[in-house]
Amino acid sequence: MCIPGDRNGLFLEAGASERLFGSPERLGKRLQRELEQLGYHAQAGSAPTPEAAWLIADEGLHIVLSGHIRQQLGPLPLPRLHLDKSQQAALERMGFRQLRDLLRLPRKALTRRFGPALPDYLDRVLGVLPDPRAMFHPPDTFSSKLDLPAEIHNCRALLFPLNRLLEELCGVLRGGDTAVQSLRIVIGHEDHEDSLLKLGLQSPTQDAGRLMTVLRERLERLHLPQAVRELRLDAPTLLKFNAGQHSLFRDTPAEQRQDIENLAERLQARLGDESVTGLTGVEDHRPEYSWRPRALNERPDCVALPHRPTWLLPSPSRCAIGDYEILAGPERIESGWWDGRDCRRDYFIIRDSHGSTLWAFREYKPHRGWYLHGIFG
Amino acid sequence: MTAIHQLLESTPLLWRGRQGSHGQRTLSSGHANLDAQLPGRGWPLGAATELISRSPGLGEFRLLFPALACLGRQGQWVILVDPPWIPYPASLLGHGLLLERLLLVHTRGGRESLWACEQALRSGRGGAVLAWPEQAGFARLRRLQMAAESGAKLAFLFRPESASRESSPAALRLQLEAGDRHGTLIRIIKCRGNRPSEPIRISPPFSTYAKQRDQTEHHAYPAENNSNPALAGPPISTAAAGPPVPRPEFQ
Numbered sequence: 001m002c003i004p005g006d007r008n009g010l011f012l013e014a015g016a017s018e019r020l021f022g023s024p025e026r027l028g029k030r031l032q033r034e035l036e037q038l039g040y041h042a043q044a045g046s047a048p049t050p051e052a053a054w055l056i057a058d059e060g061l062h063i064v065l066s067g068h069i070r071q072q073l074g075p076l077p078l079p080r081l082h083l084d085k086s087q088q089a090a091l092e093r094m095g096f097r098q099l100r101d102l103l104r105l106p107r108k109a110l111t112r113r114f115g116p117a118l119p120d121y122l123d124r125v126l127g128v129l130p131d132p133r134a135m136f137h138p139p140d141t142f143s144s145k146l147d148l149p150a151e152i153h154n155c156r157a158l159l160f161p162l163n164r165l166l167e168e169l170c171g172v173l174r175g176g177d178t179a180v181q182s183l184r185i186v187i188g189h190e191d192h193e194d195s196l197l198k199l200g201l202q203s204p205t206q207d208a209g210r211l212m213t214v215l216r217e218r219l220e221r222l223h224l225p226q227a228v229r230e231l232r233l234d235a236p237t238l239l240k241f242n243a244g245q246h247s248l249f250r251d252t253p254a255e256q257r258q259d260i261e262n263l264a265e266r267l268q269a270r271l272g273d274e275s276v277t278g279l280t281g282v283e284d285h286r287p288e289y290s291w292r293p294r295a296l297n298e299r300p301d302c303v304a305l306p307h308r309p310t311w312l313l314p315s316p317s318r319c320a321i322g323d324y325e326i327l328a329g330p331e332r333i334e335s336g337w338w339d340g341r342d343c344r345r346d347y348f349i350i351r352d353s354h355g356s357t358l359w360a361f362r363e364y365k366p367h368r369g370w371y372l373h374g375i376f377g
Numbered sequence: 378m379t380a381i382h383q384l385l386e387s388t389p390l391l392w393r394g395r396q397g398s399h400g401q402r403t404l405s406s407g408h409a410n411l412d413a414q415l416p417g418r419g420w421p422l423g424a425a426t427e428l429i430s431r432s433p434g435l436g437e438f439r440l441l442f443p444a445l446a447c448l449g450r451q452g453q454w455v456i457l458v459d460p461p462w463i464p465y466p467a468s469l470l471g472h473g474l475l476l477e478r479l480l481l482v483h484t485r486g487g488r489e490s491l492w493a494c495e496q497a498l499r500s501g502r503g504g505a506v507l508a509w510p511e512q513a514g515f516a517r518l519r520r521l522q523m524a525a526e527s528g529a530k531l532a533f534l535f536r537p538e539s540a541s542r543e544s545s546p547a548a549l550r551l552q553l554e555a556g557d558r559h560g561t562l563i564r565i566i567k568c569r570g571n572r573p574s575e576p577i578r579i580s581p582p583f584s585t586y587a588k589q590r591d592q593t594e595h596h597a598y599p600a601e602n603n604s605n606p607a608l609a610g611p612p613i614s615t616a617a618a619g620p621p622v623p624r625p626e627f628q
Contacts, residue, residue, distance in 0.1 A: 355555020
């Protein structure tokens with residue numbers, strides 16, 4: 001595949017995939033139709049040699065056999081050929097108008113008048129000489145812009161054009177076996193600074209539906225300062241995609257994890273990034289410092305203390321506990337002398353008059369009554 | 378026989394003809410006397426269970442630990458939507474819950490909390506969602522019940538005591554109250570297919586300071602005679618010392 005210089009174009013070697021997609025003509029029609037849906041205009045032509053295909057793409061012609069190239073390309077006006085200006089001018093001066101005029105001449109005569117480059121070029125068109133092309137390497141970023149045919153005033157109406165951009169992105173991702181984890185959507189207004197929407201996922205994806213779900217939540221909260229004129233979708237980095245095996249029933253741990261990540265993304269899109277966390281232990285004897293929220297992809301690290309309460313208050317709170325009974329204790333926790341937040345506490349499990357089992361401590365010194373720190377919920 | 382029992386214990390999707398009165402699939406609660414009274418002998422899957430208690434600290438959260446630990450071992454997730462306090466990681470781990478399969482969701486409460494809860498219930502299949510809905514009318518609860526069904530999840534809703542007087546679409550409603558000898562009494566106030574039974578007594582919601590890590594997996598509750606009487610202090614009454622002291626203020 002290769003993109004020729006003067007116009008945007010793409011060569012596809014279609015011979016090897018005829019069984020899958022049908023004839024090159026059918027494949028060309030399908031490509032045209034699908035590109036149309038993405039908002040691109042394309043013309044497709046096919047021929048046994050790349051140069052011949054390129055020359056007839058504008059007319060949407062399809063040549064099946066090499067033997068037909070000479071005849072079908074005959075009426076082609078010479079300015080359409082990929083020749084340099086001086087050669088074009090010379091051909092014009094000599095009165096050549098169509099390709100068939102050139103093909104009638106013997107090769108020797110052509111070489112004498114124009115040098116070997118012209119006959120070699122014609123041989124590549126006809127398939128006499130091989131015509132290898134450089135491979136097309138898709139870019140490792142993605143950016144696509146959409147000018148809206150009419151101004152859009154509300155966020156919901158943005159879903160449709162955005163869906164088109166996402167479909168395009170995911171097509172590129174599937175084609176290159178890549179995935180995205182973050183996206184940037186630039187929403188352009190007539191005379192106001194662009195609005196920016198940043199989307200982050202828990203794991204790389206190439207699924208447009210999953211991106212759309214997250215986007216829908218974000219759009220609901222988006223405030224548009226002005227009508228929207230254009231949209232741009234940027235994926236700054238395309239990552240390698242590791243497709244998992246999908247089983248019939250969604251119950252393997254990997255699939256459970258995927259479901260959880262999708263859920264986390266949906267919740268975070270609406271409630272903010274801080275709203276969804278995991279939990280991990282922190283190595284500290286003081287209970288209030290012995291935990292912290294954890295990102296979902298971080299491994300938890302914790303010691304098991306089954307005798308501790310199920311709930312921890314965010315910080316110990318002074319309280320008066322009436323009519324209580326001590327069930328167990330004291331457990332002394334003495335720590336933190338090094339950071340100025342030292343504690344010397346005697347923890348008790350107590351049951352209050354309502355039958356609630358609580359975890360409370362008295363400070364060993366100074367003695368200042370009860371602090372409630374946990375609940376055996 | 379043991380293998381069969383283990384399989385039945387560990388696999389909630391195994392259907393047992395003898396017990397499922399309405400084809401209700403369940404997951405063992407891990408408490409034999411509670412299972413015996415529950416239709417399908419366990420927590421209903423794909424249905425909401427309400428846990429109503431007058432005050433916290435009756436072991437209402439820990440009651441679920443054996444089932445939640447079982448879900449974790451199967452690679453399933455436990456989602457807590459707006460828990461009232463911080464789940465103490467060391468304690469959860471001590472009772473066999475897997476921290477790597479625990480998800481906390483914090484919202485600004487109210488409708489947002491119910492929305493998050495519904496999303497959690499609908500996502501994927503299996504696992505459990507625990508929620509503390511503040512104000513939830515019949516219609517809202519019904520949405521949660523439907524969501525639990527669609528996700529085949531265990532859905533536990535912790536409700537204040539006032540909820541026991543309202544009607545609810547939940548499949549199972551339990552009321553917890555303080556019982557004698559530091560234990561907790563559970564009354565089944567609604568269940569599908571069975572008649573509510575006598576109150577069920579479960580042991581106290583705490584373990585003593587003695588190390589009991591070995592028995593955490595299968596017996597989340599220490600046996601009664603495990604508590605060390607030497608550690609239990611005499612009942613202390615502060616009432617005589619002065620005016621009545623207010624109850625602890627929970628946030």
